[in-house]
Amino acid sequence: MKRRGLRRWISNGMVVIMAVAVVVAVMPLLLILGTLVVKGAGSINLAFFTQTPVPAGETGGGVAHAIVGTLMIVGAACVIGLPIGISAGIFCAEYPANPLARTTRFLADVMIGTPSIVVGLFAWTWIVARQRHFSGFAGSAALAVLMVPMVMRTTEELIKLVPNSLREAALALGYPRWRTSLVIVVRTALPGIVTGVLLAVARVAGETAPLLFTALGSQFMSTDLKAPLAALPLVVFTYATGPYEDWHRLAWATALVLIIVVMLLSIAARLATRQRFDRKG
Amino acid sequence: MRNPVMRAGAALAALIVAAGPACSQSLVGAGATFPYPLYSKWFDAYNKKARVQINYQSIGSGGGIRQFTQGTVDFGASDSPMTDEQMAALKGNVVHIPTVLGAVVLTYNLPALGATPLKLDGATIADIFLGKVTQWNHPKIGALNPGANLPKTDIIVVHRSDGSGTTFVFVDYLSKVSPEWKSKVGAATSVSWPVGLGGKGNEGVTQQVKQTGGSIGYVELVYALSNKLPVSLVKNAAGQYASASLEAVTAAAAGAKLEKGTDFRVSITNAAGAKSYPIASYTWLLVKNDTPDAGKAKSLKDFLAWMVTPEAQKMAADLGYAPLPDDVSGLVRERIKTLKSGGRPIA
Amino acid sequence: MSEPVGAVAEAAVPPSQPRIQTGLGGRSWADLGFRGVLTLGALAVPLLMAFLVWELWVGSRLAIGRYGLDFLVSSAWDPVAQQFGAVPLIFGTLVSSLLALVIAVPLSLGVAIFLTEFAPQAIRQPVAFLIELLAAIPSVVYGLWGIFFLIPFLREHIFPFLRSALGFLPLFQGPIYGQSMLAAAIILAIMVMPYIMSVSREVLLAVPASQREAAQALGATRWEAVITAVVPYAKSGIIGAVILGLGRALGETMAVTMVIGNRHEIAASLFAPGYTMAAAIANEFTEAVEDVHLSALTYVALVLFMVTVLVNAGARLLIWRVTRGAPTGGQGL
Numbered sequence: 001m002k003r004r005g006l007r008r009w010i011s012n013g014m015v016v017i018m019a020v021a022v023v024v025a026v027m028p029l030l031l032i033l034g035t036l037v038v039k040g041a042g043s044i045n046l047a048f049f050t051q052t053p054v055p056a057g058e059t060g061g062g063v064a065h066a067i068v069g070t071l072m073i074v075g076a077a078c079v080i081g082l083p084i085g086i087s088a089g090i091f092c093a094e095y096p097a098n099p100l101a102r103t104t105r106f107l108a109d110v111m112i113g114t115p116s117i118v119v120g121l122f123a124w125t126w127i128v129a130r131q132r133h134f135s136g137f138a139g140s141a142a143l144a145v146l147m148v149p150m151v152m153r154t155t156e157e158l159i160k161l162v163p164n165s166l167r168e169a170a171l172a173l174g175y176p177r178w179r180t181s182l183v184i185v186v187r188t189a190l191p192g193i194v195t196g197v198l199l200a201v202a203r204v205a206g207e208t209a210p211l212l213f214t215a216l217g218s219q220f221m222s223t224d225l226k227a228p229l230a231a232l233p234l235v236v237f238t239y240a241t242g243p244y245e246d247w248h249r250l251a252w253a254t255a256l257v258l259i260i261v262v263m264l265l266s267i268a269a270r271l272a273t274r275q276r277f278d279r280k281g
Numbered sequence: 282m283r284n285p286v287m288r289a290g291a292a293l294a295a296l297i298v299a300a301g302p303a304c305s306q307s308l309v310g311a312g313a314t315f316p317y318p319l320y321s322k323w324f325d326a327y328n329k330k331a332r333v334q335i336n337y338q339s340i341g342s343g344g345g346i347r348q349f350t351q352g353t354v355d356f357g358a359s360d361s362p363m364t365d366e367q368m369a370a371l372k373g374n375v376v377h378i379p380t381v382l383g384a385v386v387l388t389y390n391l392p393a394l395g396a397t398p399l400k401l402d403g404a405t406i407a408d409i410f411l412g413k414v415t416q417w418n419h420p421k422i423g424a425l426n427p428g429a430n431l432p433k434t435d436i437i438v439v440h441r442s443d444g445s446g447t448t449f450v451f452v453d454y455l456s457k458v459s460p461e462w463k464s465k466v467g468a469a470t471s472v473s474w475p476v477g478l479g480g481k482g483n484e485g486v487t488q489q490v491k492q493t494g495g496s497i498g499y500v501e502l503v504y505a506l507s508n509k510l511p512v513s514l515v516k517n518a519a520g521q522y523a524s525a526s527l528e529a530v531t532a533a534a535a536g537a538k539l540e541k542g543t544d545f546r547v548s549i550t551n552a553a554g555a556k557s558y559p560i561a562s563y564t565w566l567l568v569k570n571d572t573p574d575a576g577k578a579k580s581l582k583d584f585l586a587w588m589v590t591p592e593a594q595k596m597a598a599d600l601g602y603a604p605l606p607d608d609v610s611g612l613v614r615e616r617i618k619t620l621k622s623g624g625r626p627i628a
Numbered sequence: 629m630s631e632p633v634g635a636v637a638e639a640a641v642p643p644s645q646p647r648i649q650t651g652l653g654g655r656s657w658a659d660l661g662f663r664g665v666l667t668l669g670a671l672a673v674p675l676l677m678a679f680l681v682w683e684l685w686v687g688s689r690l691a692i693g694r695y696g697l698d699f700l701v702s703s704a705w706d707p708v709a710q711q712f713g714a715v716p717l718i719f720g721t722l723v724s725s726l727l728a729l730v731i732a733v734p735l736s737l738g739v740a741i742f743l744t745e746f747a748p749q750a751i752r753q754p755v756a757f758l759i760e761l762l763a764a765i766p767s768v769v770y771g772l773w774g775i776f777f778l779i780p781f782l783r784e785h786i787f788p789f790l791r792s793a794l795g796f797l798p799l800f801q802g803p804i805y806g807q808s809m810l811a812a813a814i815i816l817a818i819m820v821m822p823y824i825m826s827v828s829r830e831v832l833l834a835v836p837a838s839q840r841e842a843a844q845a846l847g848a849t850r851w852e853a854v855i856t857a858v859v860p861y862a863k864s865g866i867i868g869a870v871i872l873g874l875g876r877a878l879g880e881t882m883a884v885t886m887v888i889g890n891r892h893e894i895a896a897s898l899f900a901p902g903y904t905m906a907a908a909i910a911n912e913f914t915e916a917v918e919d920v921h922l923s924a925l926t927y928v929a930l931v932l933f934m935v936t937v938l939v940n941a942g943a944r945l946l947i948w949r950v951t952r953g954a955p956t957g958g959q960g961l
Contacts, residue, residue, distance in 0.1 A: 011851035015746050021738035022747075022755060025825070028818045029762050032773050039776075056321040057507045087669025094666070104673045111677060113940030115879025117906045118684070118929045121913065125683045125926075132352040134309065145676060152673065178662035206766025209881040209906075213914050218336045219321070220307075220328070228309055228336055233768045237882060240772045243487035243508045248776070255769045266764040270757070311914075344915035347922075367917070435803040442890040444707070444915035470917060473706040478805050478901050479890035481911055492780065493806055 033259070040256035043249050053219050059246045063254050065221040069230035072223055073139045073215060074205050081144035082151060082197060089155025089193075094181050096160075105156070108149035119145050120210035128214055136229035139215030143204040150203065154196025158189040195269035202265035206258060208233035232258050306580045307334040312345020312358030314482040315383055315447045315501040316564045319600050320358070323593060330587075333580050341482060343444015343470040349375070349567045355577055357567035360446025361470050362546035376620065377545045377565040378585055378613060381594070382534050382603035384525035385450045385560040387513040388505040389497040390490050391417065393432045398524070400425045402516035403458025403551070403559070409497065410438055410455065411462065412476035417495065425516075432495075439489045439498030442479025444470040450562040451499045454550040458559075499560075503601045517559040518551050529558035530603040539612055561603075571621040578622035585617045684933060687926030690919060699927060705892035707917070712924035714931065716892045720902035721932070724809055724884065725877035727898075728816035733870055735817075736824035744832040745840075745854050756829060763822040771886030774815050779806040779887060782814070787899055802897040807889035810898040815883050820873035827872055831865030831950050832858060861950075868946030875939040879932065881906040905932040 051062035088108075092101040123142035128134055162185045170180040186193070208231075211217075216228035217238065232254055239251035317339040324335040340348075342359035349357030350370055360383070368375055387401060405421050408414040414421055418431040441448045449470045456463040466472050480486035480498065487504040490496045502525045505512050514522040523529045533552040539545065551559045566585070572578035587593055594604035605613065620627055691699065695712060702713025739759065743752050783806035794800045835858050843857035844850070859866070889901020890911060905928045916922040 007849050007852065011849035014851045015742070018738040018742035018746065021735050022742055025735055025739045025821060026755065026758055029758060029765075031777070032765060032769070035773055035777050036769070055325045056318045084669050084672045087666045088673055091663075091666035091670040095663075100667065100670055100674075104670045107673050107677050109944055110937050110940060111673065113875050113879070113936055114680075115881065115906055115932060115936055117879070117881040117909050118933050119680075121687075121909060121926065121929050122680045122683050124913075125687055126679070128353060129351070134353055145680075148673065148676070176656050177659045178656075179658075182662065202764060206768070208766070208768040209910060212910055216309075216311075216338055219324075220334045220336060222307075222334070224307075227307060228338070233766060233882075236768045236772055237886075240768075240775055241481055241488060241886065242484035243491065243504055251772055255772050259765060259769055262764050262766060263761060266761070341915045343917045347915060347917045350917075437803060437805055442911050444912070444917055469707065471707040471915075473704070473892075477891070478807055479911075481890070489807075493783075 036252060036256040036259060039249075040252035040254075043253035044257065048250075048253055052221050053250075056242075056247075057244055061246075061250070063230075063232065063235055063250060065218065066230040066232045066235045066254065068221060068223060069136065069215070069218070070205060070232045072225060073136050073211070073229060073231055074143065074201060076137065076140035076225055077143035077147060077204060078197075078201065080140060081147035081200075084144075085148040085151030085200075086155050086193065086197075088148070088152040090159060090181060090186065092152070093156045093159035094185075104152070108152050111145075111149040112153070115209075116142075116146060116207050117209040117212075120212060120214060123210060124213045133226075134214060134216040134228045136215045136225040136227065139211045139229065139231070140225065142210035142214050143207060146204050146207065146210065147200045150200040151196055154199070155189075155193050158192035158196065159185055161192070162188050191272055195272040198265045198269040198272075202262045202269070205265075206233055206262050208237050212237075306332075306576055307336065308355045308577060308580055308584075309336045309338075310345075310356040310358060310566075311338040311340050311348045311354045312567070313342045313360050313446045313564055314339045314484060315342070315360045315385075315450075315562075316358065316381060316602065317483070318503050318507065319381060319597055319602050322596055322600065323588065326593075326596065327584055327587060331580075331583065333584065335584065339482060339484070341441070341443040341470075342446025342449065345446075345567065346470070347444070355572075356569075356581060358564070359470075359567060360562050360564040361449030362548075362565060363567065371569075374570050376568050376570050376616065378568060378616065379545050379563040379565050379605060379609060380588060381597045381605060382530050382549075382561060382563055384502040384530050384558050384603075385447055385454075385499050385562065386502050386505055386525045387497060387515065388487070388490055388500055388510045389513065390492075390494050390510070391432070392494070393430050394511070395430065397426075397429060398511060399429070399513040400516070400522055401513050403455065406515070407455045407459030407462045409436055410440070410475070410477070411459075411465065412438075434495045437493050437496035438474075438477030439480055439486050439493070439496050440474045440477045441471075441482070441486060443481050445482075446470060446562075446564065447483055447499065447501055448472065450550060450560060453548055454560045457551040506601050515559050517555075517557050518553055519555045519557070521555050523556065523558045525558050525561075527598060527601070527603045529556055530561045531606065533557040533559070533561040534563070534603070534606055534609070539609055541612065541615075543612060545612075545616075568620065570619075571624065573623055575622045575627070578620065578627050582617055582620050582627050585620075586614070589613050589617075681933075684926060684930040688923055688930050690923035691927040692923075694920060695924070695927075699924070700931070703892075703894065707921050710918060710920055712921070714905070714924075714928055716894050717903055717905045717908050717928060718931070719894045720809065720888070721878055721904040721906070721935075724812045724816055724888065724902065724904055725874055727809070727813035728820060728877045729870060729874055731813065731817035732821045732824060732873060736821050736869075736873070737828055737866065740825050740828035740832060741854055741859070744829055745858070746850065756826065760822050760826055762818065763826075767819070767880060767882040768886075770815055770819060770883035774811065774883060774887040778815065779811055782806065782808075782811055791899070798896040799898050802895070802899050804899050805889060805901055807887055807901050808899045809888065809895075809902040812884050812888040812902070812904070813898075815887055816877045816880055819880060819883065820877050823876055824869045824873040827869035827947060828862075828866050831862045831869060831947065834865070834950060835861045864946045865950030868943045868948075868950070871939055871943035871946065875936050875943055878939060879906055879936050880904075881910050885910050905929075 048062040050064050052065045054061035092105050095101050120142050123138050127138040127141055167180055170184040211231050211234055215231055217234045218228045218230045236251050236255050239247035320337050324337055328334055342361050345357035345359045346363055348354045415436055417436055418433045452468045452472055456468045480489040483500050483504045486498040486500050487508050490498045514524050517523045532554050533549045536552040536554050537547045537549050549561050589610045597604050699714050703715045704711040704713045743756055787804045790800050839857045839861050840853045843853035884904050885907035890903055891901040892903050909925050909929055913925055
């Protein structure tokens with residue numbers, strides 16, 4: 001009886017310890033979000049969104065150039081990466097036994113684990129060194145390389161979830177194979193694919209390392225992908241490691257905006273997936 | 282584009298673009314962080330004046346030399362003149378154009394010291410950065426600062442983690458005043474530091490010193506001033522303590538007389554003269570002797586011509602950089618006239 | 629359509645539709661074209677990988693030629709003398725990542741077990757979601773928070789306490805800069821925790837309820853049931869999750885470079901600054917003046933790439949073994 005009491009005591013003790021672990025695990029999130037809001041919210045005003053930077057050491061200015069830059073770079077990355085990622089995903093899901101599909105699936109997992117700085121270096125040797133200038137386009141290429149495996153895997157997983165009965169019904173009704181895949185299967189899986197895309201976009205929008213030696217950065221408003229471009233994560237990095245108080249202020253505000261955008265995309269993606277699973281039961 | 286999110290994003294981008302300013306020419310440069318506060322101001326002012334966007338990335342002199350050599354930027358910037366080998370890699374197609382004079386200062390974080398500036402000499406600075414003097418109340422520092430309240434705390438050395446012209450100026454000076462430094466570490470844009478933390482750019486070192494009690498680092502004067510950090514006095518070759526004032530830096534430059542046809546690659550550290558500040562340096566823009574693209578060549582030449590005008594040089598003085606001496610400005614003007622594009626002089 | 633959904637494919641083409649053109653093997657040209665487009669997309673992945681490895685290899689050739697495998701055992705990183713050795717980088721990467729795991733793994737496992745076995749149903753999903761949000765925070769934002777919040781906090785409160793309490797260990801001796809190996813390990817721990825936690829959770833959910841029920845039927849307490857029946861069943865998957873976390877930690881760049889101190893040195897003390905492979909590449913790449921310096925950094929990237937590939941491949945293999953055949957995630961939420 002005494003032994004059992006001790007064991008039960010240990011069991012309850014461990015539960016308490018684990019509950020404490022949960023509190024400790026959630027704390028950093030609250031601390032980070034809290035610090036960002038406290039230090040950054042005050043600087044988020046119209047000037048922040050619409051002005052470009054002032055010379056180093058002076059106060060004022062904003063990050064409009066970086067907002068446009070991020071939109072351009074991420075947009076171009078999507079144009080490059082999404083068609084490739086989605087077609088690869090459809091291929092691997094529709095022809096799963098194909099050796100190419102197996103290789104691609106395995107390599108995509110490997111690519112997802114590749115450090116983004118290595119991808120940035122690759123984009124530098126591939127594009128910047130050959131073209132002999134930095135460009136937003138090289139940054140987009142680096143981000144596309146990051147996006148392709150992510151989008152591919154989520155597309156594949158979601159298409160696999162479409163029940164075979166749907167495919168068989170379509171084929172039975174006389175739809176050719178390609179139409180079955182494209183119109184029936186993909187359309188059914190589309191909400192999931194879109195959420196996979198949103199997650200990938202959220203992830204690459206916050207990446208700094210691949211842009212360090214590709215897009216390089218700029219103080220000016222520009223939409224020219226063939227030249228260096230500003231980007232929100234680059235602004236955070238440059239201003240955070242600089243000595244000017246005003247730069248720090250802008251870094252906090254930019255980080256807050258960045259994290260809001262990234263989190264909104266992630267949360268939207270997750271909610272959509274949850275609905276999807278609930279619907280399927 | 283099949284993704285509706287992307288379509289919306291592209292439309293938004295188009296809206297913002299439509300509102301943006303049109304510009305005729307743009308240049309990309311990279312390099313020294315030493316003159317970055319000034320260049321940032323110059324390029325902003327010049328953009329308003331001439332509608333030319335000059336995008337300058339402050340990545341360190343080493344980066345400026347590397348990117349300029351590689352041809353990925355239109356011009357470089359460095360406080361360390363290129364070596365003969367580096368110039369050979371470009372087959373001599375490089376011109377060093379001095380822009381201003383600056384001072385490398387020792388800045389520190391020692392609230393206990395109060396308002397009196399620290400006094401240091403070359404040998405002691407070398408010993409601190411060699412890791413031989415490790416605490417603030419070391420007798421060597423005490424001897425130079427009688428009566429100062431030096432605490433018994435660790436000296437936290439901060440140096441550059443990137444390839445830096447500021448580093449070059451600093452270690453060039455140390456190599457001149459400390460034979461041990463010269464043999465153990467040497468002088469280059471990037472050295473193997475015996476001790477200390479690495480900060481990226483002048484910005485990073487300033488940041489580190491500001492945040493870390495008991496630290497000491499070397500930065501360009503303007504960074505210390507604009508961040509209200511204390512600056513030490515340094516004993517010069519004549520045995521006098523000099524502060525990094527505009528006059529002291531200009532006095533250091535006066536020692537090095539530049540001849541006609543000079544390539545401007547001159548070191549003015551540990552200069553002679555009673556009033557000279559010993560850790561001073563020119564900073565240069567690296568431009569091609571012959572820039573193939575005519576539009577860029579013209580924009581660059583026009584900017585350089587504006588840069589030596591009293592209007593631009595006054596901005597330098599306002600920020601704490603010493604303007605080019607008159608005779609040097611004259612030599613620069615003449616050199617700019619010889620820049621070419623496609624083999625022919627620029628219009 | 630009133631035909632049952634399960635109608636089998638023997639139904640012929642309805643007479644009102646035209647005959648489909650057939651090409652090779654009875655498939656239409658449109659089918660082949662479609663498949664061709666998809667194949668191109670799928671080919672892109674192996675091609676990109678091969679190209680990446682090739683570019684890294686070509687870029688490192690100069691350094692490999694000059695230093696060979698000595699690069700991996702030499703410590704000097706001297707751009708002046710053009711001596712490059714990656715040992716401090718490798719050391720820093722391994723130490724910061726392993727230390728991060730030491731902090732993160734007990735935390736993540738505790739949370740994962742709590743959320744799958746003990747927590748009230750109502751809070752399971754929300755708490756898991758909150759922790760997974762940590763994975764969405766960009767690395768540079770962690771770095772920003774690290775510089776201005778975590779490091780001053782560590783430097784003023786935690787490190788002096790550790791030095792006074794545990795200073796007899798060489799791990800906790802020496803000057804306190806703030807930027808340090810320990811700071812990097814702490815930030816990395818926060819960053820990898822959501823990954824380890826969520827994968828462990830999936831793996832634990834894949835364990836059949838019969839395991840726990842059997843243990844409890846034999847008289848185990850709830851904790852004992854978990855630790856003796858559930859966790860061992862999921863063991864290889866959990867190890868896989870941990871190794872996945874390791875893989876992420878090894879490649880982290882921005883947050884680490886902002887808090888680790890950027891010093892090419894192996895030090896015994898956790899308060900000393902260090903360097904990682906990824907941070908060195910980020911800091912020095914645009915500024916490597918000598919060709920051999922650039923090539924040395926590319927060599928570092930190649931090493932880093934190979935290490936992360938091996939680690940990630942190993943992790944996925946282990947996770948796959950446990951969850952193979954089990955229903956995919958989304959259960960019991």
